[in-house]
Amino acid sequence: MTDKGDLPNPARDGAESAAAGAPEAAAPLTGPTTAAPQTPLDSAPVDSIEFERGAGPILTQEGKSQGQIVWEQFRRHKAALVGGWILVFMYLSAIFAGFLAPYGINEYRRSPSAAFRPPTQVHWTDPDTGRLTRPFVYDVVEARDPITRQRVYEEVTDVRYPIKFLVHRPSQPYKILGLFKSDLHLFGVDDPARVFLWGTNNLGKDLFSRVLYGGQVSLTIGILAVWVAFFLGLLLGGIAGYYGGLVDDIIMRLVEVFAAIPGLFLLIVLASLLRDPANPLAKAFGLQMTSAQTFLLTVVVLGFVGWGGLARVIRSLILSARELDYAAAAKALGAGESRILWRHLLPSTASYVIVDLTLSIPGFILAETGLSFLGLGPSELDTASWGLLLRDATARGISIQFVPWLLIPGIPILFAVLCWNLLGDGLRDAFDPKKRR
């Protein structure tokens, strides 16, 4: 690997330079990929790179596209890669939640109840011979500790229930991506035994299955809300930045108004008032507040509260980009205003926007779990969300030291947010020409 890839490319750092109002970004990458004069940049401090860039177009010999360069840079960012892979794993497990989860999202047994079961012990060795064997579980009966009156669970060691793989459970069908119907589950045990890898909640619902299903809500809501915020921010920020004047004033005042109200309270008020099916808006649209509708409502509310910052950033990027030569050139060539806005100015903000979007997803995930934790997120009827699952742990009359497994849903939240942050930081570094390695 030579230092070719390290050369600053004038065309690829549009957003950052544009944000700083630097004129270099205007120098277009034109001409054939001839060998440009190469300067020993390794020894040069950062400042002189800026200078070299201004001196004229420095072309890489291979003429890599920005995408290739960014991808190359990104691949070297180990933490971001790990974060990315963990996210892929998490999203896959959310997609295939129905298959991976042994039980349904709301499946529970009335009698005998399996409430507050600790994680089921899976036995790997034969208790008689001590040898490795096919993993199995015992059925468990509930009893009360005679002194503390706490629930205790005892294994009935008479019958072993081996863990079976790829079992059909016609009573618990599911759909993958809403398309493929199936009742095949990765693993399960025969009745009356149960395998609760992460224990159960107060009704005896399997936490492992619910965490998997919860990922479907908690992982997608962040992304969807970002798109809502992005759409609003792009539209309003773009318009404000491009047209300026009175339009700009009005939109920016609106952003200020939104920024002035504390976000958490605004979120709580909107979420709690809108989710009531009797509220005027729901009536006007004929909403019944099914779980799908509360899900969408949460997305819209999150995006609605979060668009301001994005709009402000896009506006400032466009304000500076508008003054650049290529916008003037497009205008001189007779391009209409909307064409300049959509085809020339907004794409130049792309790299910044990608990074900003990635880095705002974790915030939305956290906000969603917070709302769900208060019971103001997607409704509990036939969805789960990690925040909602954590709510079980603070329900009235629960002492967490006896049911510590109820805190497990917090761990995937932590991982999801952590990995999105790592991914976003990696992308930011990859797009930043100053941080090229």
Add this chain to the structure above:
Amino acid sequence: MFVYILRRLFQLIPTFIGATMLMFLISQLVPGDFFKAKELEPNVRPETIQRMRAEFGLDKPVYVQYVNWMKNLVTGNLGQSFVSNQPVWQRIARPMRNSMYLAILSIILLWLVSIPAGVYSAVRQYSFGDQAVSVVSYLGLATPNFFLAQVIILALFLTRTLTKDWFGFNQLIFPVAGMTSSNYLSLSPWAQFWDVMWHMFIPSLVVATSGMAGFTRVLRAQMIEYLGSDFIRTARAKGVGHTKVTYKHALRPAIIPFVAGIGNLLPSLVGGAGLVEVVMSWPGITPTFLTALQSQDIYVVLGLLVITTLLLMAGNLISDLLLAAVDPRIRYN
């Protein structure tokens, strides 16, 4: 400077009016009103409900209600709580005070931990300690506050089990809920103070962690930038010692954004603890807000929104002014 402040204050007025309009509009999303539920009670006569509605002005059109509410607001009257039938201000003063206590302690903790951590990781860049700080920061950013509070509560209970087994000490090291002990009223003022502090420690620690992560990372980046700049090299060339260079020459400019950020802490003084207050049953502003919302006590909700909004706007203004005051490079004209 004075002109600048005046201009900024004038600019705040339309924003504030816009914000109150938005709030009031949102409050109209409430299905029915507080007295709707009363209509179902057989022992309340319809005329009484009508009279009460008229008393609160709820029978008037929305814009009249808004204008009346604004008129009162300007004179400092936030209205009357439906539920407790006392002025909103009385209803929310105590929770605001409690939240403020929490926020002040958490800010102190934040600074106590973050400044040394940020300075250390900048000075010892890429060392084990720096990487540890960075990992903890990432984890801190990723953990929802309410989850951290739950985990700490669990840890406290587990510690109690351990201390009971080992030392026969069957007490929680820190309380897990509330603001005062049950014998609070019988304590001396000094003991009362320590009792509240004792209850405050865990929630404010949790609140502080979320800020610590960002604070430490930004301080580290700032410090690295300044440590590499020319005036530091000059200082070192003159023979200034390492400690003095770090703390006097580099830390001072690096800390400027945080000094200015004090203004931004103002809103968090009342609203920042958020869900931690819910988890740890701290009688602060967020639980009050949620209760008021649930009981459709709309003027209490609006009152809290208005106060926190005012504080947020004032905080932003103060930050900008402080920034100008501490940073000689910034000039306002």
